[in-house]
Amino acid sequence: MNNFNYTKAESIDQAVSAVATQSEGQFIAGGTNLIDLWKYDLTHPEMLVDLNGLSELKAISELPDGGLRLGALVSNNATAYHPLVQERYPLLSRTILAGATAQIRNSATNGGNLLQRTRCYYFYDAASPCNKRNPGSGCPAITGHNRLHAILGESEHCIAVYPSDMSVALAALEATVRVTGPEGAREIPIADFHRLPGAEPARDNTLGAGELITSIDLPSTGFADHHSYLKLRDRNSYAFALVSVATGLEIEGGRIRNARIALGGVAHKPWRVPAAEAILVDKAPTPEAFAEAADLLLAGATGYGHNDFKIELARRAIIRNGMMALDPSTQRPGAQPSL
Amino acid sequence: MPKPVTIRDNPSSHHITLQVNGLETTLRVPPWVSLLDALRDHLDLTGTKKGCDHGQCGACTVICDGDRILSCLTLAVMKDGARVTTIEGIGTEDRLHPLQQAFIDYDAFQCGYCTPGQICSGVAMLDAGHGESREEVKDLMSGNLCRCGANTNIIDAIMAVKEGKYE
Numbered sequence: 001m002n003n004f005n006y007t008k009a010e011s012i013d014q015a016v017s018a019v020a021t022q023s024e025g026q027f028i029a030g031g032t033n034l035i036d037l038w039k040y041d042l043t044h045p046e047m048l049v050d051l052n053g054l055s056e057l058k059a060i061s062e063l064p065d066g067g068l069r070l071g072a073l074v075s076n077n078a079t080a081y082h083p084l085v086q087e088r089y090p091l092l093s094r095t096i097l098a099g100a101t102a103q104i105r106n107s108a109t110n111g112g113n114l115l116q117r118t119r120c121y122y123f124y125d126a127a128s129p130c131n132k133r134n135p136g137s138g139c140p141a142i143t144g145h146n147r148l149h150a151i152l153g154e155s156e157h158c159i160a161v162y163p164s165d166m167s168v169a170l171a172a173l174e175a176t177v178r179v180t181g182p183e184g185a186r187e188i189p190i191a192d193f194h195r196l197p198g199a200e201p202a203r204d205n206t207l208g209a210g211e212l213i214t215s216i217d218l219p220s221t222g223f224a225d226h227h228s229y230l231k232l233r234d235r236n237s238y239a240f241a242l243v244s245v246a247t248g249l250e251i252e253g254g255r256i257r258n259a260r261i262a263l264g265g266v267a268h269k270p271w272r273v274p275a276a277e278a279i280l281v282d283k284a285p286t287p288e289a290f291a292e293a294a295d296l297l298l299a300g301a302t303g304y305g306h307n308d309f310k311i312e313l314a315r316r317a318i319i320r321n322g323m324m325a326l327d328p329s330t331q332r333p334g335a336q337p338s339l
Numbered sequence: 340m341p342k343p344v345t346i347r348d349n350p351s352s353h354h355i356t357l358q359v360n361g362l363e364t365t366l367r368v369p370p371w372v373s374l375l376d377a378l379r380d381h382l383d384l385t386g387t388k389k390g391c392d393h394g395q396c397g398a399c400t401v402i403c404d405g406d407r408i409l410s411c412l413t414l415a416v417m418k419d420g421a422r423v424t425t426i427e428g429i430g431t432e433d434r435l436h437p438l439q440q441a442f443i444d445y446d447a448f449q450c451g452y453c454t455p456g457q458i459c460s461g462v463a464m465l466d467a468g469h470g471e472s473r474e475e476v477k478d479l480m481s482g483n484l485c486r487c488g489a490n491t492n493i494i495d496a497i498m499a500v501k502e503g504k505y506e
Contacts, residue, residue, distance in 0.1 A: 001371075003351070003369065003370075003371050004370060004371060005351060005370065006351075006353065006370030006414070006416055028414075028417070031412055031413060031414060031417065032394060032409070032412045035373070035411075035412045035413070035414065036393055036394055036412060039392065039393060040393075048370065048414075050416070050417055052417060075406075077406070081469075100482075101397065101481055101482025102407060102460070102464065102469070102479050102480075102482055103394075103397060103400055103407050103408050103409045103460065103482045104394060104409065104412070104482065106406040106407060106408050107406075107408045107409065107412065107413060236478075237477075237478050237481035238481045238482060
């Protein structure tokens with residue numbers, strides 16, 4: 001645990017330039033992940049640039065196209081309980097409330113949620129080799145304890161999973177991440193924001209150096225009538241997902257017109273397969289139809305021993321959550337499965 | 340890595356002002372001091388407990404600008420200007436907060452170490468109006484662990500206040 005300097009940013013530009021000019025400068029917003037990583041000696045900031053004074057990042061506002069802009073500094077809880085989010089994006093609200101605890105959600109921000117690091121046991125143990133933390137040192141998870149680990153999209157260098165619940169709903173909703181950096185502002189579709197580990201597992205996402213998330217924009221389609229988030233974990237609250245599924249459906253005349261399915265807890269990013277969604281279109285929403293989608297979503301899934309069970313668990317979760325999405329009113333708080 | 344330094348006299352310290360339990364308090368802290376350590380070590384408010392210091396147990400829960408947060412995962416400098424309520428600011432010796440009385444009546448603690456965090460957490464949840472059912476209250480209180488296993492009684496105490504038995 002090292003000492004560090006601290007400054008409060010007074011504008012987005014000042015924040016970006018403060019981090020860009022410091023070799024070990026980092027933004028801090030809620031701090032719930034960063035301070036924990038620092039205490040475990042896994043990150044060593046020299047300068048923390050506090051974003052909490054940037055009031056322009058603290059609003060939730062309607063967009064002209066019918067969408068909603070979630071400011072990067074709005075807390076996870078304030079987002080989940082916001083009337084417009086609850087009314088138009090209940091899938092997102094429910095998904096956020098399935099993560100962490102009330103205390104953490106009150107501090108944790110929307111931007112920070114996207115940037116949380118994996119909870120791989122070896123990544124969190126500073127004494128272990130880990131290609132994500134110390135590139136080239138190896139991945140003990142591949143042959144070690146890997147109950148939490150990836151079954152899809154992993155590489156020979158890293159089988160860690162990305163832990164966010166919120167991002168799984170954002171993937172299903174096809175959100176856009178807006179960022180500002182030393183080179184200016186740009187927009188990143190959520191599908192391109194997180195990345196697979198490949199040969200560079202140290203990189204969780206596609207943000208450039210010094211780039212700051214300013215908002216997460218939701219498109220107008222919110223799947224408010226038919227959606228569900230099913231999170232399966234070792235205990236019913238305050239645990240990361242073994243497998244989670246966010247499903248959004250548009251149904252007309254008993255047939256699926258539009259479907260989104262995103263998986264959490266199975267890969268280095270929220271997992272979507274467009275063909276699995278396309279195959280549902282014009283079908284009746286039945287367990288058999290969702291089973292076909294599950295086969296496409298899980299094609300090529302590989303277990304590493306302790307996590308072999310995830311492949312069948314994910315298949316069943318996709319089917320079950322598809323049926324749960326038909327009637328969101330039957331779902332219980334905290335996105336626990338209905339018994 | 341920077342050299343070790345004493346807590347109170349450090350050139351990188353920042354002056355901050357907190358409104359703690361209704362009293363405006365100015366203190367000088369290095370940036371790496373958590374809100375929890377500032378409360379306990381700088382302000383001698385030792386009611387707030389350090390359990391895991393990693394955001395897993397909830398013993399350090401305080402109410403900051405109306406929201407329950409984990410003081411161990413918050414830097415004191417980040418809360419310059421904030422209103423902080425700790426267990427010392429909830430109820431008085433003569434007039435307990437209804438939830439404190441309910442904890443006594445429902446036998447909602449044994450060793451007591453998690454209790455300040457449980458009560459701050461419960462008070463903030465009740466004030467926010469969250470938790471429509473017992474099941475939801477259990478979920479919303481899951482950030483406060485009780486290793487003595489008094490959880491059932493803790494939820495009973497909260498539900499009693501929620502149901503208006505202490506009005």
